[in-house]
Amino acid sequence: MSKKWKIKLTDWFLRRYTARFGRLQDKSTFDGNMHFDNIVIYSTTALGDFMFNTPALRAVRERYPDAHITLVVHKKNQELVENGRYYDRVVYWNSKVKTMGELVKSLRQHQPDLALILHSHLPYDIISAVMAGAKYIIRDNYSSGISGLEAWLTNYIFHYYGHFVRRKLELISILGCRSDDPRMEVPVPYQPGIKSTEHISVGFQLGASSESRCWPVSHYAKLANMLVAQYPQVRIVLIGGGSSEVEKAAQFLQQIDPSTAACVDNQVGKTGLQALITLIDSFHVLVTGDTGPLHVAVALQVKTISLFVTADSRSTGPIQDNELHRIIQVSRTGYTMDLEKESPMGVIQPQRIYDEVVDHLGLNK
Structure with a gap:
C-alpha cells in the first residue's frame, strides 16, 4: 500500500475510532501549564536517534517529576534503556502493525494523558497513541509534511533547520520544558572504561x-x-x-x-x-x-x-x-x-x- 493511501486509511480509521472510543482532545484545549499523570514517549528507531532524544527525556522528567513515564523503544536498544533514570517503565515495540495491539494493551496499563513521539514510524505510532487513550499527541515529523494527519497532533515541527537535538527541545517547549540544555547522555548505569596508560x-x-x-x-x-x-x-x-x-x-x-x-x-x-x-x-x-x-x-x-x-x-x-x-x-x-x-x-x-x-x-x- 502506498504511503498516501496508508495515511488516508489511517485518517478514516481514526475519525471513526475517536467518535466512539477516543479520549483525544482538541488541540485548542491544550495548555502548557497542564499536569499530566501518565506520559508515553516513543523512540523506536536507531541508536543514534535515541541518543539525540536523551536531552528531551531529561527535560520531560524535570518538567513532570511525579508523572508515570513509559518509554517505548525497539528491543535492540534494551541495554541502553533498562533501569534508566528518566522514566518508570519500558515497553518494547518493533513499529509493526501486527504487534500494535500488544503495544496498545501494554500502554493502557498506565493510560497516557500525553503521547510524545520523538522518533518513530508513521502512521502506527499515532494510531497506537490514540488507541491507548492519549488526550494530546506531540510528534517530531522528520519530514516536510504528513498531509492528512496533522489534525491528530497537538504540536509538531516541519522544516526545522538546525541540530536534531535542538529540534526535539523546541518540539517539547510547548509543554514548558527547558530547551537550553542539549547535552546528550547515557541514561542507564554502565561500567566505565579504563584508558590505557601504555597504549x-x-x-x-x-x-x-x-x-x-x-x-x-x-x-x-x-x-x-x-x-x-x-x-x-x-x-x-x-x-x-x-x-x-x-x-x-x-x-x-x-x-x-x-x-x-x-x-x-x-x-x-x-x-x-x-x-x-x-x-x-x-x-x-x-x-x-x-x-x-x-x-x-x-x-x-x-x-x-x-x-x-x-x-x-x-x-x-x-x-x-x-x-x-x-x-x-x-x-x-x-x-x-x-x-x-x-x-x-x-x-x-x-x-x-x-x-x-x-x-x-x-x-x-
Missing part, C-alpha cells in the same frame, strides 16, 4: 546506517598503517555490530600490513550495547562517520573525529564539549568518481585524518 587506543567505527555514510575500508586500512608505522604504541580497535560491519572488518584485516595487524583488536560483532559503551569509554579517540557510536562517544565525553560528506554535521554532528570533537565536513562538489569507488565519503583522504588524529591526541609534541 593509545584509537577506535574505528567502520559501518553506518547507509553505505553513503561509511568511510571506505581501504581508507581506514591506510590510516591504520600510517598510525602504527609512526607510533608503535597505537592500538586500533574495530567496533560495530551488523553483518555488513563484520564483512568490512574482514576486508580491513585483509588490507592492512602484517605489522599493523598485531596492533588491531577486532571487536566487531562481539559486544552488546553495555560492553560497547564501556569499550568506547576506554578510547583515546574514535574515528567514525555519522552513526550511533559517534553520539555515544559524545555523550561519554570521549574525543572524536567525525567525517561528514553526505550528511550535515550541523544537524547530526557533535553538539557539546566542542574542544573534544573534530568535525570533518567536506562537500562532494568538484570531486571525481575515482575518489568515490567505495563510498562518497572517499573524498576525505587518509592523510587528512592522520593529521587530525596526531594533532588531536598531541602525538607530535
Whole structure:
C-alpha cells in the first residue's frame, strides 16, 4: 500500500475510532501549564536517534517529576534503556502493525494523558497513541509534511533547520520544558572504561546506517598503517555490530600490513550495547562517520573525529564539549568518481585524518 493511501486509511480509521472510543482532545484545549499523570514517549528507531532524544527525556522528567513515564523503544536498544533514570517503565515495540495491539494493551496499563513521539514510524505510532487513550499527541515529523494527519497532533515541527537535538527541545517547549540544555547522555548505569596508560587506543567505527555514510575500508586500512608505522604504541580497535560491519572488518584485516595487524583488536560483532559503551569509554579517540557510536562517544565525553560528506554535521554532528570533537565536513562538489569507488565519503583522504588524529591526541609534541 502506498504511503498516501496508508495515511488516508489511517485518517478514516481514526475519525471513526475517536467518535466512539477516543479520549483525544482538541488541540485548542491544550495548555502548557497542564499536569499530566501518565506520559508515553516513543523512540523506536536507531541508536543514534535515541541518543539525540536523551536531552528531551531529561527535560520531560524535570518538567513532570511525579508523572508515570513509559518509554517505548525497539528491543535492540534494551541495554541502553533498562533501569534508566528518566522514566518508570519500558515497553518494547518493533513499529509493526501486527504487534500494535500488544503495544496498545501494554500502554493502557498506565493510560497516557500525553503521547510524545520523538522518533518513530508513521502512521502506527499515532494510531497506537490514540488507541491507548492519549488526550494530546506531540510528534517530531522528520519530514516536510504528513498531509492528512496533522489534525491528530497537538504540536509538531516541519522544516526545522538546525541540530536534531535542538529540534526535539523546541518540539517539547510547548509543554514548558527547558530547551537550553542539549547535552546528550547515557541514561542507564554502565561500567566505565579504563584508558590505557601504555597504549593509545584509537577506535574505528567502520559501518553506518547507509553505505553513503561509511568511510571506505581501504581508507581506514591506510590510516591504520600510517598510525602504527609512526607510533608503535597505537592500538586500533574495530567496533560495530551488523553483518555488513563484520564483512568490512574482514576486508580491513585483509588490507592492512602484517605489522599493523598485531596492533588491531577486532571487536566487531562481539559486544552488546553495555560492553560497547564501556569499550568506547576506554578510547583515546574514535574515528567514525555519522552513526550511533559517534553520539555515544559524545555523550561519554570521549574525543572524536567525525567525517561528514553526505550528511550535515550541523544537524547530526557533535553538539557539546566542542574542544573534544573534530568535525570533518567536506562537500562532494568538484570531486571525481575515482575518489568515490567505495563510498562518497572517499573524498576525505587518509592523510587528512592522520593529521587530525596526531594533532588531536598531541602525538607530535
